[in-house]
Amino acid sequence: MNALDLSWRRGRLELTQFLRSRESVVFTMAFPVIMILIFSSIFDWDLAPGVTFTQYFVSGMIATGLMTVGFQALAIQIPIERERGVLKRLRGTPMPPWAYFAGKVVLVAVIAAAETLLLVAVAVLFFGLRLPAAPGHWWTLAWVSVLGVTACTLCGIAFSSVPRSARGATAVVTPVALVLQFTSGVFVEFTRLPEWMQQVAAVFPLKWMCQGLRAVFLPDSFAALEPAGSWELGRVALVLGAWCVVGLALCLRTFRWSLDR
Amino acid sequence: MNTDGLAVAVRGLRRSYGDRVAVDGVDLQVRTGEVVALLGPNGAGKTTTVEILEGYRRRDAGQVRVLGADPATAGAAWRARLGIVLQSTGEFDDLTVAEVVGHFAGLYPRAQDPAEVVARVGLADSGRRRTRTLSGGQKRRLDVALGIVGRPELLFLDEPTTGFDPQARREFWELIRGLAGAGTTILLTTHYLDEAEALADRVAVIAAGRIVEVAAPADLGGRRDAPAVVAWRDPAEGARRRETHTPAALVAELAAAYGGEVPGLTVSRPSLEDTYLRMIGATA
Numbered sequence: 130m131n132a133l134d135l136s137w138r139r140g141r142l143e144l145t146q147f148l149r150s151r152e153s154v155v156f157t158m159a160f161p162v163i164m165i166l167i168f169s170s171i172f173d174w175d176l177a178p179g180v181t182f183t184q185y186f187v188s189g190m191i192a193t194g195l196m197t198v199g200f201q202a203l204a205i206q207i208p209i210e211r212e213r214g215v216l217k218r219l220r221g222t223p224m225p226p227w228a229y230f231a232g233k234v235v236l237v238a239v240i241a242a243a244e245t246l247l248l249v250a251v252a253v254l255f256f257g258l259r260l261p262a263a264p265g266h267w268w269t270l271a272w273v274s275v276l277g278v279t280a281c282t283l284c285g286i287a288f289s290s291v292p293r294s295a296r297g298a299t300a301v302v303t304p305v306a307l308v309l310q311f312t313s314g315v316f317v318e319f320t321r322l323p324e325w326m327q328q329v330a331a332v333f334p335l336k337w338m339c340q341g342l343r344a345v346f347l348p349d350s351f352a353a354l355e356p357a358g359s360w361e362l363g364r365v366a367l368v369l370g371a372w373c374v375v376g377l378a379l380c381l382r383t384f385r386w387s388l389d390r
Numbered sequence: 391m392n393t394d395g396l397a398v399a400v401r402g403l404r405r406s407y408g409d410r411v412a413v414d415g416v417d418l419q420v421r422t423g424e425v426v427a428l429l430g431p432n433g434a435g436k437t438t439t440v441e442i443l444e445g446y447r448r449r450d451a452g453q454v455r456v457l458g459a460d461p462a463t464a465g466a467a468w469r470a471r472l473g474i475v476l477q478s479t480g481e482f483d484d485l486t487v488a489e490v491v492g493h494f495a496g497l498y499p500r501a502q503d504p505a506e507v508v509a510r511v512g513l514a515d516s517g518r519r520r521t522r523t524l525s526g527g528q529k530r531r532l533d534v535a536l537g538i539v540g541r542p543e544l545l546f547l548d549e550p551t552t553g554f555d556p557q558a559r560r561e562f563w564e565l566i567r568g569l570a571g572a573g574t575t576i577l578l579t580t581h582y583l584d585e586a587e588a589l590a591d592r593v594a595v596i597a598a599g600r601i602v603e604v605a606a607p608a609d610l611g612g613r614r615d616a617p618a619v620v621a622w623r624d625p626a627e628g629a630r631r632r633e634t635h636t637p638a639a640l641v642a643e644l645a646a647a648y649g650g651e652v653p654g655l656t657v658s659r660p661s662l663e664d665t666y667l668r669m670i671g672a673t674a
Contacts, residue, residue, distance in 0.1 A: 214479070
């Protein structure tokens with residue numbers, strides 16, 4: 130069986146399992162939508178003439194959604210599978226270890242795409258989100274999303290070895306995600322944050338995902354309001370790429386297939 | 391270490407967890423086509439030993455060859471020849487039995503037809519059920535299905551029938567006999583004596599991390615040669631018992647003395663349980 134077949138087999142099984150668990154489907158799909166409903170309803174004034182707050186928030190919500198399905202979901206779900214012996218069982222078969230990760234990547238990619246689409250559709254239909262016209266912006270949307278979700282997925286798999294138990298996973302992972310959301314400018318305009326907070330956030334991928342996506346949804350004139358006075362797309366690619374490398378290295382070095390020593 | 395004709399060859403195996411020595415110099419051989427039971431109480435080192443052989447755990451010392459390879463470094467081609475039924479039951483939540491078995495079949499190069507395997511372990515009627523809804527015994531059958539779907543040459547079963555009712559155990563034993571009859575080499579751990587006696591060609595008794603004895607069930611602990619115990623009730627002296635290697639002669643003697651029937655006569659040999667308890671008691 131070739132690598133592509135095997136990845137797809139794993140991915141299909143992961144998707145089947147995900148779709149049958151109604152809670153996770155509803156939560157994963159609805160959470161970003163609910164957030165945009167709340168935020169766009171509270172902040173219903175304009176940032177600048179003709180530019181609504183939604184135009185700003187949507188980038189943060191997309192980035193948050195990608196982080197939720199990539200980082201948060203995997204960092205919580207994998208310890209559960211580890212504790213239930215699913216990983217140990219797979220490790221006892223001739224399946225190459227990477228196939229397990231490939232299945233997770235397929236799962237995350239499909240959910241991320243579906244959830245982002247839903248989010249953007251709601252924002253367009255109910256809050257007048259204006260989609261970019263230039264093909265360049267769509268290209269930016271595509272690569273920032275793909276690179277961002279890849280970094281999150283790899284970090285999620287790597288982070289899954291941190292919690293000691295499945296029950297502890299939610300407690301360990303949720304605060305990390307929440308703190309990153311606040312400090313990365315998801316809920317508050319990034320430039321309003323204290324400078325030290327901006328600098329801490331700049332270490333992590335979420336800040337750069339948000340920034341890259343703002344370049345897609347905000348007019349070019351807003352670039353001047355960014356900390357560096359520009360969208361810094363080159364640096365966005367660099368930081369996200371670096372996180373992919375770091376995440377992959379951590380996955381390969383620290384991944385635990387069982388709780389045994 | 392010469393491993394000709396051996397599916398498993400272990401010499402001087404050791405493994406500690408911190409200060410606790412779990413496996414303390416185990417020697418064990420399983421010949422190709424043989425069924426060997428590793429029999430011992432909880433905490434004797436059964437699972438640690440087996441999981442080292444399966445490649446899950448590292449060892450501190452000792453030589454280990456499983457199907458000619460060192461489990462610590464063997465790869466996918468080696469795993470394709472093994473079947474593993476772990477001590478704990480795996481959970482697959484909302485997937486159906488057929489989906490899980492079908493998926494695992496896809497991971498092996500020479501897998502059996504998944505539907506056949508499902509039928510073979512007695513889950514034919516449950517193929518479409520979600521694994522979450524299976525009973526404990528049915529989940530265990532699913533474990534076995536996943537262990538055998540790749541047509542293993544060597545099958546590990548770690549306490550396979552714990553929690554089964556007597557009927558389910560008998561059915562399970564039939565399944566294992568069928569696999570052994572078809573030439574599969576089997577190493578099973580158990581703390582049930584009757585299971586070891588019913589299934590194994592040879593029993594390796596393990597206690598406190600050491601192999602106490604390896605023998606055919608009938609020979610264990612010198613049982614075949616152990617003296618028989620003749621007990622009876624003397625009308626004057628009450629209960630009497632005597633150990634002897636010639637029980638028939640003693641009974642004839644008694645029959646003559648009592649002029650026919652001997653009151654309360656029993657002749658017994660130590661049961662496997664007696665022998666086993668003596669063996670693990672001696673070292674535990």
